Amino acid sequence: MNRRNDIVLTINGREHAIQVEPRRTLVDAIREDCGQTGTHIGCEHGVCGACTVLVEGQPVRSCLMFAVQAHGKKIRTVEGLAEDGELNTLQRAFMEHHGLQCGFCTPGFLMLITGVLERDPDVSDEELVDVISSNLCRCTGYQNIIKAVRAAAAELRQR
Amino acid sequence: MPAPTRKPGTKFVGRSVPRLEDRPLLTGRGLFAADVSFPQQLHMRVVRSNFAHGRLRSIDASAALAKPGVHAVWTAADVADIPPIDFRLTRIAGLEPYRQRLFATGRVRYVGEPVAAVFADDPYLAEDAAELVALDVEELPAILHAADEPAEFEPGLPTEPAVVRKGYGDVDAAFAGAHAIVAATLAIGRHSGVPLETRGAIARYDAARDVLELHGAAKVPHWNRDQIARMLGRAPASVQLYEGHVGGGFGIRGELYPEDVLVCAAALRLRRPVKWIEDRREHLIAANHSREQQHRVRAAVDRDGRILAIDDEIFHDQGAYMRTHAATVPDLAAAMLPGPYRVPAYRASARIRLTNKTPCGTYRAPGRFESTFVRERLLDAIAAHLGLDRVEVRRRNLITRDEMPYARPLDTLGTDIVLDSGDYAGLLDKALAAVDWPLLQDKLAARRAAGELVGAGIALFVEKSGLGPFDQVKIGVDGNGMVEVVSGSASVGQGMETAIAQICADALGVDYRNIRVVHGRTDRIERGMGAFASRVTVMTGEAARVAASALKAKAIDKAAELLQAPAGVLDLVDGEVVRIDAASGPSIGLGAIARAFGGEPGLAAEGWFRTNHMNYPYGVHIAVTRVDRQTGAVVIERYLVAYDVGTAVNPMLIEGQIAGGCAQGIGGALLEEFLYDDRGEPLSVTLADYLMPTAREIPPIEVLICQDAPSPLNPLGLKGAGEGGANAVGAAIAAALDDALAAPNAVTALPITPQKLRRLIRRADQGEVRAAPRQSLDRSGAAR
Numbered sequence: 050m051n052r053r054n055d056i057v058l059t060i061n062g063r064e065h066a067i068q069v070e071p072r073r074t075l076v077d078a079i080r081e082d083c084g085q086t087g088t089h090i091g092c093e094h095g096v097c098g099a100c101t102v103l104v105e106g107q108p109v110r111s112c113l114m115f116a117v118q119a120h121g122k123k124i125r126t127v128e129g130l131a132e133d134g135e136l137n138t139l140q141r142a143f144m145e146h147h148g149l150q151c152g153f154c155t156p157g158f159l160m161l162i163t164g165v166l167e168r169d170p171d172v173s174d175e176e177l178v179d180v181i182s183s184n185l186c187r188c189t190g191y192q193n194i195i196k197a198v199r200a201a202a203a204e205l206r207q208r
Numbered sequence: 209m210p211a212p213t214r215k216p217g218t219k220f221v222g223r224s225v226p227r228l229e230d231r232p233l234l235t236g237r238g239l240f241a242a243d244v245s246f247p248q249q250l251h252m253r254v255v256r257s258n259f260a261h262g263r264l265r266s267i268d269a270s271a272a273l274a275k276p277g278v279h280a281v282w283t284a285a286d287v288a289d290i291p292p293i294d295f296r297l298t299r300i301a302g303l304e305p306y307r308q309r310l311f312a313t314g315r316v317r318y319v320g321e322p323v324a325a326v327f328a329d330d331p332y333l334a335e336d337a338a339e340l341v342a343l344d345v346e347e348l349p350a351i352l353h354a355a356d357e358p359a360e361f362e363p364g365l366p367t368e369p370a371v372v373r374k375g376y377g378d379v380d381a382a383f384a385g386a387h388a389i390v391a392a393t394l395a396i397g398r399h400s401g402v403p404l405e406t407r408g409a410i411a412r413y414d415a416a417r418d419v420l421e422l423h424g425a426a427k428v429p430h431w432n433r434d435q436i437a438r439m440l441g442r443a444p445a446s447v448q449l450y451e452g453h454v455g456g457g458f459g460i461r462g463e464l465y466p467e468d469v470l471v472c473a474a475a476l477r478l479r480r481p482v483k484w485i486e487d488r489r490e491h492l493i494a495a496n497h498s499r500e501q502q503h504r505v506r507a508a509v510d511r512d513g514r515i516l517a518i519d520d521e522i523f524h525d526q527g528a529y530m531r532t533h534a535a536t537v538p539d540l541a542a543a544m545l546p547g548p549y550r551v552p553a554y555r556a557s558a559r560i561r562l563t564n565k566t567p568c569g570t571y572r573a574p575g576r577f578e579s580t581f582v583r584e585r586l587l588d589a590i591a592a593h594l595g596l597d598r599v600e601v602r603r604r605n606l607i608t609r610d611e612m613p614y615a616r617p618l619d620t621l622g623t624d625i626v627l628d629s630g631d632y633a634g635l636l637d638k639a640l641a642a643v644d645w646p647l648l649q650d651k652l653a654a655r656r657a658a659g660e661l662v663g664a665g666i667a668l669f670v671e672k673s674g675l676g677p678f679d680q681v682k683i684g685v686d687g688n689g690m691v692e693v694v695s696g697s698a699s700v701g702q703g704m705e706t707a708i709a710q711i712c713a714d715a716l717g718v719d720y721r722n723i724r725v726v727h728g729r730t731d732r733i734e735r736g737m738g739a740f741a742s743r744v745t746v747m748t749g750e751a752a753r754v755a756a757s758a759l760k761a762k763a764i765d766k767a768a769e770l771l772q773a774p775a776g777v778l779d780l781v782d783g784e785v786v787r788i789d790a791a792s793g794p795s796i797g798l799g800a801i802a803r804a805f806g807g808e809p810g811l812a813a814e815g816w817f818r819t820n821h822m823n824y825p826y827g828v829h830i831a832v833t834r835v836d837r838q839t840g841a842v843v844i845e846r847y848l849v850a851y852d853v854g855t856a857v858n859p860m861l862i863e864g865q866i867a868g869g870c871a872q873g874i875g876g877a878l879l880e881e882f883l884y885d886d887r888g889e890p891l892s893v894t895l896a897d898y899l900m901p902t903a904r905e906i907p908p909i910e911v912l913i914c915q916d917a918p919s920p921l922n923p924l925g926l927k928g929a930g931e932g933g934a935n936a937v938g939a940a941i942a943a944a945l946d947d948a949l950a951a952p953n954a955v956t957a958l959p960i961t962p963q964k965l966r967r968l969i970r971r972a973d974q975g976e977v978r979a980a981p982r983q984s985l986d987r988s989g990a991a992r
Binding site for chain 1: 226227229230231233234235236237238240242243332401402403404405406453454455456457458485487488700701702703860861863864867868869870871872894895896900902903904906908909933
């Protein structure tokens with residue numbers, strides 16, 4: 050169990066050369082070995098989605114993936130969203146529509162939505178609710194998240 | 209008086225300004241408990257009981273201790289000198305022997321009870337080692353139902369430690385003379401707050417300063433500091449708690465639990481920082497549960513449906529131990545049950561019963577989610593029994609605006625219940641108008657006639673907020689003009705920094721973004737009450753207003769000296785002291801004024817707010833639900849919450865609180881429940897078993913915020929907004945489902961899962977449910 054593998058995680062464009070046990074989860078590696086604590090752990094069984102990151106552009110529950118499986122892959126986390134220190138369109142929409150309260154689930158929602166909007170900028174409002182329903186939030190009652198996401202999607206389509 | 213020649217400064221109270229809290233949370237720069245780490249830290253893993261009830265014969269930790277990297281394994285013997293965790297609220301006689309110790313001692317009493325703890329270099333290693341700790345437990349029969357006859361907790365100690373009794377008036381006479389008696393047996397399931405962030409605690413002993421630090425604090429840092437100091441035999445000033453970001457509170461998080469004290473004791477004794485982060489399974493079996501109660505309630509009414517008396521017997525399932533809340537939840541349930549109605553005679557006895565399940569505490573709207581469900585079901589039953597309209601029955605019983613303040617001869621949380629202000633009928637009218645209730649009834653009736661199972665429910669409630677006895681706020685300005693507000697209150701993610709900054713901004717005359725609000729830090733302020741009972745905006749808000757007003761007076765006095773102008777012609781506007789008797793002229797910024805204090809005590813002030821009474825916001829919930837006849841699935845077509853908050857500091861945040869609370873209430877009404885098998889094995893141990901609502905289940909919540917009844921108990925008229933969204937959801941949805949099934953009194957227990965609803969649909973189709981109200985006509989008063 051103590052055998053360690055040398056792997057490289059590329060997080061937000063920066064390479065992290067780390068040594069991990071085969072059983073180490075991707076989220077633990079991102080947080081503890083690479084110091085990127087913006088990605089949160091809510092359940093460790095793939096239900097809540099707080100740990101969602103993008104791996105090669107796809108939203109992934111990083112608690113359900115081993116770090117070794119992400120070796121050499123491009124990973125994006127919440128720390129990579131802001132552009133030149135300014136909140137991006139989606140982050141700003143969350144602020145303007147009060148789409149967060151305690152903020153613990155927020156990074157997971159931001160990455161989930163980022164992945165979906167990049168893949169399909171014309172995703173319908175109805176499909177967006179389906180996407181949003183894959184993560185859990187315990188504070189907001191979701192409506193403000195839905196409003197924020199719809200507003201951001203509309204703004205991004207305008208560009 | 210001459211008209212002011214300057215335009216007034218910017219005001220912030222009453223505006224939906226963006227939150228100060230958001231930026232770090234949106235960029236991944238927050239500091240939640242798991243984000244706190246110290247060099248050389250050890251990781252604690254708790255070994256928990258796998259038996260609901262049993263004699264703990266022995267613990268063998270040798271295999272765990274033999275693993276490299278494991279530094280210690282502790283059991284009850286190692287912490288025998290540390291007393292049990294004491295009560296924070298609602299301490300009543302007889303409860304002490306039922307308090308929880310850090311580890312199970314002699315017996316295990318619920319699955320999840322801490323039995324031992326492993327301390328290791330790495331969390332994976334600690335978890336491996338914990339699996340090697342062997343427990344020898346002789347299983348005993350588990351007590352799982354609070355309404356069963358009490359059993360024995362220990363020899364000589366029954367599993368009913370106390371009965372909370374409240375009441376007034378001649379209840380028996382009222383029942384004897386009643387036109388009708390309506391009775392029901394109603395139950396609320398076991399739910400909890402289940403914040404998205406699990407619990408966490410990181411302790412560090414700094415030998416250089418002889419200070420024990422606990423990071424990951426929440427809700428009540430000062431009380432927890434004092435308790436940890438007492439339990440570990442240290443001076444309170446040598447223990448400091450630090451609150452970072454908190455991933456949801458809801459009543460459950462931040463109470464003092466065994467794990468918090470364990471990491472502190474370990475940091476002191478092992479001389480290394482100790483970190484504990486709970487996993488989700490642990491959270492669902494070890495952190496406080498709440499809500500589970502059975503009520504056997506009766507109402508005596510006259511022929512017009514006016515309530516003459518209510519008599520309620522409550523069986524409160526407390527789980528295995530009495531935790532920090534002691535009798536709080538049953539006390540609140542009994543005290544708040546009468547709600548917005550005139551109840552001439554009242555009697556409630558809440559039987560606190562221990563079972564072999566996870567111990568209980570509070571969860572958002574504690575005691576009120578439960579008693580509102582019971583009271584509003586009772587009102588619906590009265591209407592059905594007498595053939596009256598359910599809105600009309602409520603209207604006839606409402607306390608009127610003219611009767612305010614209304615002293616109800618009951619007490620709770622150490623305060624007498626005096627309903628401070630309210631226009632209940634006025635809010636009811638607004639809520640009914642908002643949904644066009646008569647038209648809605650017609651439409652729903654037409655749809656039911658066409659075969660749909662669709663209906664509406666309404667529920668009224670009174671909340672409570674602003675629990676005293678005090679709050680203290682310190683305020684100061686630095687040489688850059690930045691205002692710092694230090695409060696002994698806490699943030700649980702509700703946006704308190706923004707709300708407090710808005711209040712201070714107006715009292716002082718600065719932009720709210722120029723105010724830093726510090727909270728949850730025992731090293732910055734000597735005392736604090738924390739964040740619970742919807743108290744922060746009221747108590748901290750008013751203390752902050754007082755502090756800011758005092759600071760403003762100081763700033764103006766100093767500016768008068770500096771500008772050589774009489775203080776009477778100066779005001780602080782948008783961060784600068786200016787002359788108000790001229791359109792232009794000399795001015796001076798707050799930073800410059802602070803610098804001018806030089807070596808003297810700086811530009812700083814303190815504010816206090818004390819109160820012996822809570823205040824009482826109130827609301828109306830209206831739900832429209834549709835049921836799928838085949839699957840029993842419920843769709844909430846519409847949900848309205850009308851809520852009078854006294855004065856709205858930030859409507860956006862209030863709407864957020866109400867919508868979020870409502871979503872949790874919907875979970876408790878339809879989905880969420882901690883279930884156990886007949887040996888007391890918990891069945892709801894993942895988020896795939898304990899079903900919290902997703903975006904698919906929660907409709908847009910329509911929120912109608914009213915400010916018709918400001919509280920007379922504080923100058924701004926503030927009331928709290930944290931719990932009104934959750935309070936009446938169970939009641940309103942139950943009523944809507946009754947209506948959908950055209951089966952009065954059908955729903956008697958929460959949550960109403962699809963399986964239960966399918967049974968009710970079958971019964972309704974056979975006409976059984978409709979007969980229920982007649983059964984309840986029982987002059988002897990026995991609940992059937």
